[in-house]
Every structure is written in structure tokens, then in C-alpha cells.
Amino acid sequence: xxxxxxxxxxxxxxxxxxxxxxxxxxxxxxxxxxxxxxxxxxxxxxxxxxxxxxxxxxxxxxxxxxxxxxxxxxxxxxxxxxxxxxxxxxxxxxxxxxxxxxxxxxxxxxxxxxxxxxxxxxxxxxxxxxxxxxxxxxxxxxxxxxxxxxxxxxxxxxxxxxxxxxxxxxxxxxxxxxxxxxxxxxxxxxxxxxxxxxxxxxxxxxxxxxxxxxxxxxxxxxxxxxxxxxxxxxxxxxxxxxxxxxxxxxxxxxxxxxxxxxxxxxxxxxxxxxxxxxxxxxxxxxxxxxxxxxxxxxxxxxxxxxxxxxxxxxxxxxxxxxxxxxxxxxxxxxxxxxxxxxxxxxxxxxxxxxxxxxxxxxxxxxxxxxxxxxxxxxxxxxxxxxxxxxxxxxxxxxxxxxxxxxxxxxxxxxxxxxxxxxxxxxxxxxxxxxxxxxxxxxxxxxxxxxxxxxxxxxxxxxxxxxxxxxxxxxxxxxxxxxxxxxxxxxxxxxxxxxxxxxxxxxxxxxxxxxxxxxxxxxxxxxxxxxxxxxxxxxxxxxxxxxxxxxxxxxxxxxxxxxxxxxxxxxxxxxxxxxxxxxxxxxxxxxxxxxxxxxxxxxxxxxxxxxxxxxxxxxxxxxxxxxxxxxxxxxxxxxxxxxxxxxxxxxxxxxxxxxxxxxxxxxxxxxxxxxxx
Numbered sequence: 001x002x003x004x005x006x007x008x009x010x011x012x013x014x015x016x017x018x019x020x021x022x023x024x025x026x027x028x029x030x031x032x033x034x035x036x037x038x039x040x041x042x043x044x045x046x047x048x049x050x051x052x053x054x055x056x057x058x059x060x061x062x063x064x065x066x067x068x069x070x071x072x073x074x075x076x077x078x079x080x081x082x083x084x085x086x087x088x089x090x091x092x093x094x095x096x097x098x099x100x101x102x103x104x105x106x107x108x109x110x111x112x113x114x115x116x117x118x119x120x121x122x123x124x125x126x127x128x129x130x131x132x133x134x135x136x137x138x139x140x141x142x143x144x145x146x147x148x149x150x151x152x153x154x155x156x157x158x159x160x161x162x163x164x165x166x167x168x169x170x171x172x173x174x175x176x177x178x179x180x181x182x183x184x185x186x187x188x189x190x191x192x193x194x195x196x197x198x199x200x201x202x203x204x205x206x207x208x209x210x211x212x213x214x215x216x217x218x219x220x221x222x223x224x225x226x227x228x229x230x231x232x233x234x235x236x237x238x239x240x241x242x243x244x245x246x247x248x249x250x251x252x253x254x255x256x257x258x259x260x261x262x263x264x265x266x267x268x269x270x271x272x273x274x275x276x277x278x279x280x281x282x283x284x285x286x287x288x289x290x291x292x293x294x295x296x297x298x299x300x301x302x303x304x305x306x307x308x309x310x311x312x313x314x315x316x317x318x319x320x321x322x323x324x325x326x327x328x329x330x331x332x333x334x335x336x337x338x339x340x341x342x343x344x345x346x347x348x349x350x351x352x353x354x355x356x357x358x359x360x361x362x363x364x365x366x367x368x369x370x371x372x373x374x375x376x377x378x379x380x381x382x383x384x385x386x387x388x389x390x391x392x393x394x395x396x397x398x399x400x401x402x403x404x405x406x407x408x409x410x411x412x413x414x415x416x417x418x419x420x421x422x423x424x425x426x427x428x429x430x431x432x433x434x435x436x437x438x439x440x441x442x443x444x445x446x447x448x449x450x451x452x453x454x455x456x457x458x459x460x461x462x463x464x465x466x467x468x469x470x471x472x473x474x475x476x477x478x479x480x481x482x483x484x485x486x487x488x489x490x491x492x493x494x495x496x497x498x499x500x501x502x503x504x505x506x507x508x509x510x511x512x513x514x515x516x517x518x519x520x521x522x523x524x525x526x527x528x529x530x531x532x533x534x535x536x537x538x539x540x541x542x543x544x545x546x547x548x549x550x551x552x553x554x555x556x557x558x559x560x561x562x563x564x565x566x567x568x569x570x571x572x573x574x575x576x577x578x579x580x581x582x583x584x585x586x587x588x589x590x591x592x593x594x595x596x597x598x599x600x601x602x603x604x605x606x607x608x609x610x611x612x613x614x615x616x617x618x619x620x621x622x623x624x625x626x627x628x629x630x631x632x633x634x635x636x637x638x639x640x641x642x643x644x645x646x647x648x649x650x651x652x653x654x655x656x657x658x659x660x661x662x663x664x665x666x667x668x669x670x671x672x673x674x675x676x
Contacts, residue, residue, distance in 0.1 A: 016042075
């Protein structure tokens with residue numbers, strides 16, 4: 001079916017016209033724009049467009065969600081209308097980078113460095129939480145810990161503590177690996193650099209303060225130049241700056257040293273120069289700067305705890321929306337290394353819960369069943385520490401839940417700040433975040449948790465009910481247009497799917513099935529196309545998938561780099577970058593398999609596709625292979641959404657396999673109930 005040219009023209013008009021488009025490209029689900037002025041975007045016009053399922057702005061790109069199978073046609077028509085040139089993903093990335101100010105670029109750099117190492121930090125945080133339970137006094141027995149009452153558990157707790165502390169002990173090695181990779185150097189040299197900074201021959205950074213008091217700080221004597229012989233455990237700035245210098249030196253030498261002697265020159269010279277600079281200049285200077293920053297933050301929260309808790313607790317969710325929250329990962333790590341605990345992370349955990357509570361309250365405000373389901377699932381995700389589905393899928397869209405979540409979080413932040421509640425580690429947010437809190441402070445933390453559960457929920461429900469009385473259609477939707485956002489999504493999805501499906505007798509039969517009064521349900525089982533652990537779609541770190549705008553389904557954390565056919569059917573579409581494909585079952589049910597998030601950036605590297613558009617496939621047939629290690633090294637999530645795009649004719653409902661289960665073989669992960 002042909003695309004409605006007028007609808008595409010309206011998209012161009014809504015983003016500010018052809019003159020406002022600096023560059024545009026697309027991936028398997030959305031148009032990606034770099035605009036001269038994002039303030040010129042008419043969001044209301046976009047939301048009323050039948051082709052558009054959603055939109056959001058991130059990292060200098062304005063993204064308009066169209067849907068799989070249709071976005072290619074919309075993009076082609078748009079290029080015809082605007083007369084613009086086709087752009088690659090790299091072109092868009094470069095153009096978007098230019099649109100960012102220095103602060104935004106710095107935030108993005110920090111995010112690119114810390115996000116890849118978060119799994120190690122989260123794991124360490126969880127294990128430290130278990131150790132806290134085993135060794136904390138007064139939790140199970142008055143004045144005693146569990147290991148004191150049951151000494152047999154002591155060594156067990158000791159092993160857990162060793163495993164948990166490893167990520168923090170060798171944190172400079174993790175940061176060195178990620179930072180040098182981000183700056184374009186060799187990851188291996190980054191690891192070695194980090195290990196150099198925490199070498200056992202150096203005075204442990206955590207012993208520095210006492211050694212300074214005792215006058216026992218060791219020194220190197222470089223021809224009369226005395227340099228402190230200390231390590232940088234728990235420090236962030238020294239390894240970040242050193243990694244940048246290392247990458248620059250390595251890249252320079254790689255360009256100017258002959259290939260025949262690179263092995264003997266590049267790595268040794270790079271490490272030697274960077275190592276000397278790290279211990280003589282970079283380390284001492286950045287160590288002092290880091291300590292000054294830490295002292296400043298501590299001073300604010302010690303001297304003005306109410307103000308500190310109000311600002312950080314209240315506005316943390318806003319930091320998440322802007323992406324600035326990534327900068328505080330470094331501050332948290334620095335506080336743990338210098339002060340033995342961070343007072344920022346507990347407030348982050350409460351902010352997660354507050355936004356989840358506000359999203360859950362919308363269950364009582366919404367009228368449409370699908371919106372109710374989104375409110376519940378996104379709130380559960382926020383309660384577990386992943387707030388993006390609740391923020392982008394519900395709260396920001398309807399505004400007042402987001403505001404009430406911030407109010408509740410501010411009140412909780414004040415309580416925690418006044419009582420100096422600390423976390424011994426980071427990485428565990430939401431309700432499980434109590435595992436990171438020192439056990440003696442659990443009582444105050446749980447009191448704060450009560451505040452952020454009750455206040456946003458009650459305020460959101462009351463305000464929503466008031467709106468419902470004044471304007472039923474607007475309150476039920478929460479949108480400015482007075483139409484439920486999920487209805488817009490469903491309408492747009494139906495247009496998208498029908499446009500991409502063949503017309504004729506098959507389409508007529510599907511349409512007849514929908515309009516039949518007496519319907520008998522039948523089921524199409526979709527096997528796992530990827531072996532691995534099933535994850536709720538709401539936990540996918542991409543708002544388009546997590547909010548359900550693309551359709552119902554699940555995601556899989558792959559255990560191997562293979563995608564196989566989940567049923568007998570036809571290959572409808574394979575992306576040029578091979579990271580995603582669409583299939584159609586014999587009954588007409590279509591699914592999208594999207595390997596990883598933002599893997600379009602790899603431009604096909606690491607992917608080997610064994611089928612083409614139009615191929616007939618059998619269940620279990622190998623469709624695609626991908627390099628998991630390469631995707632991880634690129635800092636991209638491996639999690640793979642498997643969705644049934646919205647609006648397909650004849651579908652009654654989609655049933656998902658529970659999260660946490662292991663999928664593989666011919667095991668069904670989705671059941672699509674049809675009407676016939």
C-alpha cells in the first residue's frame with residue numbers, strides 16, 4: 001500500500017519544515033533527525049499524525065517512531081519531498097555531536113565510559129548488600145551480627161566480601177579499559193594503566209590519610225624531585241585524565257611509527273610516558289581536585305542538609321531525562337573511595353521508587369486497558385531501579401505524575417540527608433537499593449521509602465480524579481489532545497502494519513475476521529529466536545520499546561550469538577545493517593527481532609545474515625549470527641527485543657512468557673491469540 005504523501009509532508013512540517021532539518025536518516029523503527037532548532041517542533045501535530053507512534057529527543061537527535069516495515073517508505077518519501085540528501089548513521093552522529101554544547105558532550109563522554117562498566121558495579125553492589133546483611137549488627141540479633149552468632153558463616157561472608165570488593169579495588173582498571181576505548185586507544189593498554197595506578201607496591205589510597213598523619217608516606221626520589229608513592233584506589237579523575245593522555249599518545253605513535261617496529265615502540269613508549277605523567281603530574285593534581293570536589297559536596301550536605309536533599313532528591317528524575325545523571329556516577333564512586341560511603345545514591349534509589357509510584361497511580365486514572373497495563377509494568381520496572389519506561393512511557397507524557405514523583409522524592413531526600421544515610425556501594429536502585437545502605441540506617445531509609453511510595457501515589461490519583469471530573473476525555477488520557485496516547489499508538493501501528501503487508505484476498509480475509517461477530521480464538525506460538533534469559537520489555541533501555549510504543553512482546557538477554565526462525569514463514573525485511581529483521585508467520589502474524597540496542601551504529605560489523613527479504617524459512621533455521629563480544633566492547637546493550645507490532649488485523653491478544661525464565665530451542669516465548 002502506498003504511503004499517504006500528505007502525512008509525510010505533515011511530519012516534515014511538524015519538525016519545523018525542510019529548512020529546519022540539518023540531516024536525517026532512519027533505522028528499523030524510527031526517523032532520526034538532527035534539527036537546527038528543536039524548539040520549532042510541533043509535538044501536537046506529530047502526535048495527531050497517523051504515521052507517528054511516538055517521539056523523543058536524545059543526544060542531539062530528534063527521533064520520530066514510525067514502526068518496522070514502514071519507516072523505509074516514509075524516509076524515501078520524505079527525501080523526495082524535502083529534496084535533501086540521504087545521511088548515514090555516522091553522519092547523524094557527527095551532526096548531533098556538533099549540536100551539543102561542551103557540557104552535553106562531557107556528559108555523553110562520561111556516560112559512554114561508565115555505562116559499559118555498570119554491570120560489574122551493580123554486581124559488586126548486590127554482593128556487598130548480601131555481605132552487609134550477614135555482617136551487620138542488630139539486624140537479626142540485638143547487638144550482634146549473623147556471623148557472630150553463627151561463626152560457621154564467617155568465611156562464607158568473607159569470600160562474598162572479597163568477590164564484591166574486587167570491582168571497587170580494581171576500579172581504575174575498569175575505568176581505564178572503558179575510557180581508553182572511548183578515546184580511541186587500545187583497551188588492553190587501558191587495563192594495564194589502571195592496574196599500574198593500584199599496584200600493590202604503592203601505598204593504598206585508603207591508608208593515605210593515616211600515613212600522612214604518621215609521617216610515613218613513602219616517596220620516590222627522582223634526582224631530588226620527591227614524588228609520593230601512593231595508589232589511586234577508588235579514584236576517578238586520575239585514571240580518566242591519564243586514559244585520555246594515553247589514547248592521544250598511542251594514536252600519535254601509531255600514525256608516525258613504521259609498522260615494522262610498532263610492536264616494540266608504541267605500547268612501551270605509551271605506557272612509560274603516561275605512567276610517569278600519572279605519578280608526577282596528573283595523579284597529584286587530579287587527586288587534589290577530586291578531594292576538593294568531594295569536600296565541597298560533603299560540606300554542602302553537612303551544612304545545609306535540607307537544601308541538599310531537596311535539590312538532589314527532588315531534581316534527580318529531571319537529571320535522568322536530560323542525561324546529566326551520568327555525571328554523578330563518578331561523584332558517587334569518588335565519595336565511596338574517599339569517605340567510605342555515598343549519601344547521593346540512597347536519594348537516587350528513592351527517586352526511582354517515587355517515579356514508579358506516580359506511574360502506578362495512573363492505573364487508577366487511565367480508562368483504557370492497555371494504558372493501565374503500561375502503568376503497572378513500567379512502575380514495576382521503576383521499583384526495580386529502571387525508571388526510563390515509567391518516565392518516558394507515562395509520567396513525562398502526562399506531566400503531573402512526573403511532578404508529583406519529584407515532590408515525593410524531594411521529601412524523601414530531605415529525610416535521608418538530615419539523617420546522613422549512606423550507601424556502601426552503588427548500582428542497586430529502587431526498592432532493592434536498601435541492600436546498598438548500611439544496615440544501621442535501614443530504618444530511616446525505609447521511612448523515606450514510605451514517603452516516596454505514598455506521597456506521589458496519593459497526589460497523582462487525587463489530581464487525576466479532579467481532572468476526570470472536569471474533563472473526562474482529557475483526564476483519562478492525560479494528553480493535551482484529549483485522546484488516549486495508546487489509541488494514537490494503536491491507530492498508527494495499524495496503518496504501519498497494513499501498509500507493509502500484502503493486499504488482496506489475504507488482507508480481505510484478515511479484515512473479515514476482525515469484523516465477524518462470532519469469533520473463535522486460536523493461538524500462534526512463537527518460539528525463542530535467541531537462546532537466553534527472558535526479560536520484561538519494560539526493562540529494555542530504549543523508550544520506544546520499553547514504553548510499548550512499538551508493540552507487545554518480550555526481550556531476551558542472549559546466551560549465544562545466533563538468531564533462528566521461531567516459526568515457518570517468510571522474511572519480510574532485513575535491515576541494511578543486519579541487526580534487525582521482520583518475519584511473517586503463515587497465519588499472517590508479523591514479528592520484529594531487534595538484536596541489541598543502538599546496534600545500528602555498528603553498520604553491520606559483527607553481524608552475518610543468512611537470509612534475504614522474501615526468503616521462505618523453516619522453524620529453527622539459522623537466520624542471523626552476531627558477535628556478542630564486539631557488541632559489548634562497543635558499549636551497546638545486547639538485550640534483544642522480540643515484539644509483535646501493534647495494529648495487526650485479526651489479533652485478539654499477545655501473551656508473554658514470564659521474565660527470568662530461560663528460553664531456547666522450540667520453547668514458546670510469545671503466544672498470539674487470533675480471531676477467526
